[in-house]
Each structure stands twice: as C-alpha cells, then as structure tokens.
Amino acid sequence: MTGILTSAQMRSTEAAAIACGKCSGADLMERAGQGAAQAIRDAFPVKHRHAVILCGPGNNGGDGFVVARHLAQAGWRVEVLSLPGAGQSGDAARMADLWDGPREDLARAAAEAGARPDVVIDALFGTGLGRPLDPLLADVQAAVRARAGEGACARVALDCPSGLSADTGEVVGGEDAPVLPADLTLSFHSPKPGHYLSRGPEICGALTVVPIGLPPEDVPPLEAPPTGPITRLVAPASPPRWLGARVAPGNGDHKYTRGHVxxxxxxxxxGGAARMAARAALRVGAGLVTLAVPPAALIENAARLDAVMLARCADAAALTELLEDARLSALCLGPGLPPDARTRDLVLAALGAGRPTVLDAGALSAFADAPDALFAALHPRVVLTPHEGEFARLFPDLAEARREGSKIDAVRVAADRAGAVVLLKGAATVIAGPDGASSLHAGVYARAAPWLGTAGAGDVLSGLIAGLIAGRGAQDVHGQVEVAAWLHVETARRFGPGLIAEDLPDTLPQVLRDHGL
Ligand SMILES: NC(=O)C1=CN([C@@H]2O[C@H](COP(=O)(O)OP(=O)(O)OC[C@H]3O[C@@H](n4cnc5c(N)ncnc54)[C@H](OP(=O)(O)O)[C@@H]3O)[C@@H](O)[C@H]2O)[C@@H](O)CC1
Ligand SMILES: Nc1ncnc2c1ncn2[C@@H]1O[C@H](COP(=O)(O)OP(=O)(O)O)[C@@H](O)[C@H]1O
Ligand SMILES: [K+]
Known part of the structure; x- marks a missing residue:
C-alpha cells in the first residue's frame, strides 16, 4: 500500500534524502518540473501547445520555472507570469535563471489581453501555503481563461491547487476564501491528505502522482520521520494482491474455522438493517451467521431468512447466555437497534465477552450522553463505524476541531481515546487503530462510488467487517477493516446505477470472481 504524506512529512522526507547525500534540493525540483512537464504533454496532446504558468515566491514557483523550460524545449509557447519575489532565493532562483523565455509581472500581465492558452498552470503555492490566498490570484486564473481565442483552457495545479490545504482538503481561510480549482493536479512523490479529504477531490479535478526519485513513500528514509506515522492509502491495485489471502478460505477450512458471526x-x-448486515457477513466469508432478535420479532425474521440462522435474545442477560457458546467468534451490533437503554446493556454485555465486535448506528448513538461509559468497555478488537453525525455524538470536541483540521487527525485521536479501531465513513473513509496506525480509503476520482449514498449501505459495511474479522481475520482487525472498505466501494462500482443496499451482498461474489478468487 502507498503512503499519503502530510506537508511536514514531505518536508522531512525531502530533508532526509538531501542530508544523506542522495540528491540535492535542486535535483528534486528539476525532477518534479521535468516529470510535471511530461505529464502535461501526455494529458494535453493539443495542437497549438500554448501554456501560461503562474509562478509563486517559493519552491512551488521554482517547479513552475522548470516546467516552463521543459515545455519550451518541447516546442510549446510558454508565458511565465510571476509574483514579486518569485525565483529570487534558493533552488527556485537557480531554476528562474535557467528560464530564458518571456516573464512578466503577474498583476500587470493579467490585465493585458493575450491569446487564450491551452493550459494555465498554477505554480503559485504548494505545501508551503501558510495563510489565505489573495483573491487577485483566482481572478488572474479566470482572466487568463477568459482571453479571446479558440478552444477551452484547462487548469493544471503543481503539487496542490493554490488555496487548498494539502493537509486537510479545506480551503485555507474558510469555504468562501479564494482557491484556484484545477482540472488536473500533479502531486509530487506521493499523494497528500488534502487531495482526498473534504473539498480536495472537487478542487483537484483529477490526480496524478509524479515520482521525483525519493524512496518509496511507506519506507521512511533513514529513520522514522519525526512527524508522526504515515497514513496508508488503501490502494486500488487491480487485482489487489492481498485480496485472496484476506478473504478466500483455505482448502482445509470448515464453517467453524471461517467464523460464526x-x-x-x-x-x-x-429488522431490515440487521438482516442486510447478516447477509453481508455470510457472503464475505463467515462460515455461519446467526441473527439474534427480540422474541416478538422471531416470526418476521423466520419468514425472511434461510442460510442465516435465527436465535431469540430478549435482553442483555439472554445475550450473555448466548455468548457462552465460544464458537460465536464475532459480533455486530447497531444496524436497526434503537439508541436506548436496552441497546446500551446489549453493547456492554457484548463487549464483556471480549470477542471481535462491530458497533454501528444505534449501538453508538445509545452512548451519546455517556461516551466515556462506552470507551471504558472497549478493547482493541472492537471496530466503531460512525458516520459524521454519530462521530459528533461520541467525540463532540473532535468533530468541532475537524472544521479546521484534518479528518485523519480527528479519527486518530478518536481511536486513541476509544482504545478501539474507528472507521469514519464518507467518500473518503478514514480508519485508525489504537496503536496509532491510520489508513484512508478514497471512493473518489477513478474509484468514485456515489451510488453508495443509499439507505442501508452502512449496515452492509458493518456486516462485511464482522464477516472479515470472524475467522483468521481477527488477528489483524485494522487490515480487515481496510479490506471491507475496499470491497464495499468495489461492489458498489461493479453494480453501478440503481444500486440499493440489498444489491451489495449479492453482487459481492462477482467482485470476488473478477479478482481471481
Ligand atoms: N518537499 C519536497 O520534497 C519538494 C518540494 N517541491 C515543491 O516545493 C513546494 C513547497 O515549497 P515551499 O515550502 O517553498 O512552499 P510554497 O508552497 O512554494 O510557498 C511558500 C512561499 O509562499 C509564501 N506564502 C505562503 N502562503 C502565502 C500566501 N497566502 N500569500 C502569499 N505568500 C504566501 C511563503 O512566504 P512567507 O510565508 O514567508 O511570506 C513562501 O515564500 C511543494 O509544494 C512542491 O511544489 C519540489 O520542488 C520538489 C521536492
Ligand atoms: N458518495 C459516496 N462515495 C462513496 N461512499 C459513500 C458515498 N456516500 C456514502 N457512502 C458510503 O455509504 C455508507 C453509508 O453509511 P451510513 O451513513 O451509515 O448509512 P445507513 O445508516 O443508511 O446504512 C458509508 O459506508 C459511506 O462511506
Ligand atoms: K500550486
């Protein structure tokens, strides 16, 4: 899996590579600009080949000067419009010296009418953006695109669209602050959290990672970066190498070794929500699944279930009795449960059994008034799967801080506080464990799955997780939660338009077959 590096982790990775003499800052800037120029030529094999490059005062601007040189060498017409201070210090100064084409002051040039280019390239600010953008800059991008001429003018951002926080995916200065949206963002070395979180995908347009010759993202150079653990990207490798080992039963398995949920x-x-969770758990590979319902609901469920077994469970005492069967290897509570005192008691009885357990929906909201009572009972093999509303009920302070900060940081703190694995839902789904590990599954760009926004999709996800942690998967709960998030989106994409939650479990076998299982 690939790592997603924050701005600070990117800086420390770069500094470590330079410190051990593998390369200089100028080498990295040259590779970044050269790689970006090639990616632009690949993405826009256009006829007139005319670019306007907006260069800022830091190293992002330095990258812009390198792109200018390489596009010009490839025969493009290139105009550089630069901010005061651009190319005046450090590596950027060297790259500005090597650019011998036209260069004008950005503010002055923007007011002048030139020909509309094929591409306007944003090399104003990258990971060093420290405060809200001057609105003039967004106006300049718009003015260049509005110039008279033929065809549309595409927008390319180097590393990160200016105005977007590379760490949080929020616009720096708030929703209404200026930002330069892109049609294509070229991220250097690794993706950054802001490319996936919050408004990132909308503002980045499309995302391509340009290698710059640094070591692989998930192997920190020299020693572990002082900037905290690296978030893993649950990558859409096709077919994912890990899928068989994580999901497929071995030849010697039988139903009990595959787990009983x-x-x-x-x-x-x-009862619909719990039935869908149960079906998903069975489809994804649990050997047996039992649905335990209040006595009055037995007849309804008996009429609706076949492979899923049925048990009676009036209250927490009855649940404790059921759990005397040690073969019940994983539990799932929440889908279809009301947020009330009975549910609280059921959750505490379930947690007392110490088995791998998924808590979702009502099982989380039942503790809105007393999250600490829940946290005190949790253990590392519990998975909490809140949506944003449920997260805010359990972690109101973190939900508040998230308005400005990163979803990844919020989920990390939540997992640490809870002492359990936490999965916070959304197009960008973030998973963190009590050991500090974090990962992100992004249902965006080429893996967009908007059809998943349908009632009951979350119930199915709970069932997938429960099914995947019931057998051998209990040894790596965090890893299995990543697999569940991946399969959830993959299945929605496989079904496509018209998806409703019931379709997910029954489409899963096709996805497993598609990937060679
Ligand atoms: N790390 C790596 O491995 C590699 C990094 N590379 C590239 O470097 C980029 C990071 O470069 P960077 O650190 O120089 O930051 P950058 O984004 O150019 O901006 C900083 C400048 O902007 C200024 N400034 C900030 N906010 C402002 C505002 N709102 N309005 C006005 N000014 C503002 C700030 O000045 P100050 O805050 O001091 O006023 C400073 O002058 C990275 O994104 C990538 O493209 C590649 O070359 C290869 C390898
Ligand atoms: N646009 C989207 N892209 C990808 N996944 C989505 C999108 N919208 C919703 N989802 C996923 O669908 C599920 C919805 O869960 P939830 O809100 O708990 O719904 P419910 O309670 O109806 O089951 C989550 O896993 C969420 O990540
Ligand atoms: K930029």
Missing amino acids: LVLGGKVAQ
Missing part, C-alpha cells in the same frame, strides 16, 4: 437484530418491522 452473531448479529443483534431490532424490533418487529425494524
């Missing part, structure tokens, strides 16, 4: 179901006429 107990799903707690809701009241009469509120």
Whole structure:
C-alpha cells in the first residue's frame, strides 16, 4: 500500500534524502518540473501547445520555472507570469535563471489581453501555503481563461491547487476564501491528505502522482520521520494482491474455522438493517451467521431468512447466555437497534465477552450522553463505524476541531481515546487503530462510488467487517477493516446505477470472481 504524506512529512522526507547525500534540493525540483512537464504533454496532446504558468515566491514557483523550460524545449509557447519575489532565493532562483523565455509581472500581465492558452498552470503555492490566498490570484486564473481565442483552457495545479490545504482538503481561510480549482493536479512523490479529504477531490479535478526519485513513500528514509506515522492509502491495485489471502478460505477450512458471526437484530418491522448486515457477513466469508432478535420479532425474521440462522435474545442477560457458546467468534451490533437503554446493556454485555465486535448506528448513538461509559468497555478488537453525525455524538470536541483540521487527525485521536479501531465513513473513509496506525480509503476520482449514498449501505459495511474479522481475520482487525472498505466501494462500482443496499451482498461474489478468487 502507498503512503499519503502530510506537508511536514514531505518536508522531512525531502530533508532526509538531501542530508544523506542522495540528491540535492535542486535535483528534486528539476525532477518534479521535468516529470510535471511530461505529464502535461501526455494529458494535453493539443495542437497549438500554448501554456501560461503562474509562478509563486517559493519552491512551488521554482517547479513552475522548470516546467516552463521543459515545455519550451518541447516546442510549446510558454508565458511565465510571476509574483514579486518569485525565483529570487534558493533552488527556485537557480531554476528562474535557467528560464530564458518571456516573464512578466503577474498583476500587470493579467490585465493585458493575450491569446487564450491551452493550459494555465498554477505554480503559485504548494505545501508551503501558510495563510489565505489573495483573491487577485483566482481572478488572474479566470482572466487568463477568459482571453479571446479558440478552444477551452484547462487548469493544471503543481503539487496542490493554490488555496487548498494539502493537509486537510479545506480551503485555507474558510469555504468562501479564494482557491484556484484545477482540472488536473500533479502531486509530487506521493499523494497528500488534502487531495482526498473534504473539498480536495472537487478542487483537484483529477490526480496524478509524479515520482521525483525519493524512496518509496511507506519506507521512511533513514529513520522514522519525526512527524508522526504515515497514513496508508488503501490502494486500488487491480487485482489487489492481498485480496485472496484476506478473504478466500483455505482448502482445509470448515464453517467453524471461517467464523460464526452473531448479529443483534431490532424490533418487529425494524429488522431490515440487521438482516442486510447478516447477509453481508455470510457472503464475505463467515462460515455461519446467526441473527439474534427480540422474541416478538422471531416470526418476521423466520419468514425472511434461510442460510442465516435465527436465535431469540430478549435482553442483555439472554445475550450473555448466548455468548457462552465460544464458537460465536464475532459480533455486530447497531444496524436497526434503537439508541436506548436496552441497546446500551446489549453493547456492554457484548463487549464483556471480549470477542471481535462491530458497533454501528444505534449501538453508538445509545452512548451519546455517556461516551466515556462506552470507551471504558472497549478493547482493541472492537471496530466503531460512525458516520459524521454519530462521530459528533461520541467525540463532540473532535468533530468541532475537524472544521479546521484534518479528518485523519480527528479519527486518530478518536481511536486513541476509544482504545478501539474507528472507521469514519464518507467518500473518503478514514480508519485508525489504537496503536496509532491510520489508513484512508478514497471512493473518489477513478474509484468514485456515489451510488453508495443509499439507505442501508452502512449496515452492509458493518456486516462485511464482522464477516472479515470472524475467522483468521481477527488477528489483524485494522487490515480487515481496510479490506471491507475496499470491497464495499468495489461492489458498489461493479453494480453501478440503481444500486440499493440489498444489491451489495449479492453482487459481492462477482467482485470476488473478477479478482481471481
Ligand atoms: N518537499 C519536497 O520534497 C519538494 C518540494 N517541491 C515543491 O516545493 C513546494 C513547497 O515549497 P515551499 O515550502 O517553498 O512552499 P510554497 O508552497 O512554494 O510557498 C511558500 C512561499 O509562499 C509564501 N506564502 C505562503 N502562503 C502565502 C500566501 N497566502 N500569500 C502569499 N505568500 C504566501 C511563503 O512566504 P512567507 O510565508 O514567508 O511570506 C513562501 O515564500 C511543494 O509544494 C512542491 O511544489 C519540489 O520542488 C520538489 C521536492
Ligand atoms: N458518495 C459516496 N462515495 C462513496 N461512499 C459513500 C458515498 N456516500 C456514502 N457512502 C458510503 O455509504 C455508507 C453509508 O453509511 P451510513 O451513513 O451509515 O448509512 P445507513 O445508516 O443508511 O446504512 C458509508 O459506508 C459511506 O462511506
Ligand atoms: K500550486
């Protein structure tokens, strides 16, 4: 899996590579600009080949001067419009010296009418953006695109669109602050969190990673960076190498070695969510799944279930009795459960059994008034799967801090506080463990799955996780949660338009077959 580096981790990776003499800062800037120029030529094999490059005062601007040189060498017409201070110090100064084409002051040139270029390249600010952007800069991008001429003018951002925080995916200065949206963002070395989180995908357009010859992202050079653990990207390798080992049963397996999931179901006429979770757990590979429901709901569920077994569970005492069967290897509570005192008692009884357990929906909201009572009972093989609203109920302070900060940081702190694995849902799904490890599954760009925004999709995800941690998967709960998030999106994409939650479990076998299982 690939690492996603924050601005600070990127700086320390670069500094470590330079410190050990592998390369200089100028080498990295040259590779970044050269790689970006090639990516632009690949993305826009256009006829007139005319670029306007907006260069800022730091190293992002330095990259812009390198791109200018390489595009000009490839026969492009290139105009550089630069901010005061651009190319005046450090490596950027050297790259500005090597650019011998036209260069004008950005503010002055923007007011002048030139020909509309094929591409306007944003090399104003990257990972060093420290405060909100001057609105003039967004106006300049718009003015260049509005010049008279033929065809559309595409927008390319180097490393990160100016105005977007590379760490959080928020616009620096707030939603209404200026930002330069792109059609294509070229990220150097590794993706950054801001490319995936919050408004990042919308503002980045499309994302391509340009290698600059640094060591692989998940092997920190020299020693571990002082900037905290690196977040893993749950990568859409095709077919993912790890899928078989994580999901497929071995030849010697039988139903009990594959695990027995107990799903707690809701009241009469509120059983659909738990039934979908149960079906997903069975489809993804649990050997047996039992749905335990209040006595009054037995008949309803008996009429709806076949391979999923049924048990009676009136209250927490009955659940404790059921759990005397040590073969019940994983639990799933929440889908279809109301956020009330009975649910709280069921959750505490379930956690007391110490088995791998998924808590979702009502099982989380039932503790809105007393999150600490929940946290005190959790253990590292529990997975909490809140959506944003449920997250805010359990971690109100972190939800508040998230308005400015990163979703990854919030989930990391939440997992540490809870002492459990936390998965915070959304197009960018963030997973963190109590050991400090974090990963991100991004259902965006080429893996967009907007059809997943449908009632019950989250219930199915709970079931997938429960099914994947019931057998051998219990040894790596965090890893199996990543697999569940990947399969959830992959299955939605496989089904496509018209998806409803019931379709997910029954489409799963096709996805597994598509990937060679
Ligand atoms: N790390 C690596 O491995 C590699 C990094 N590379 C490239 O370097 C980029 C990072 O470069 P960077 O650190 O120089 O930051 P950058 O984004 O150019 O901006 C800093 C400048 O902007 C200024 N400034 C900030 N905010 C401002 C505002 N709102 N309005 C106005 N000014 C503002 C700030 O000045 P100050 O805050 O001191 O006023 C400073 O002058 C990175 O994104 C990538 O493209 C590659 O070359 C290869 C390898
Ligand atoms: N646009 C989207 N792209 C990718 N995944 C999405 C999108 N919208 C929703 N999802 C996923 O769908 C699921 C919805 O879960 P949840 O909000 O708990 O719904 P429910 O309670 O109805 O089951 C989550 O896993 C979420 O990540
Ligand atoms: K930029």
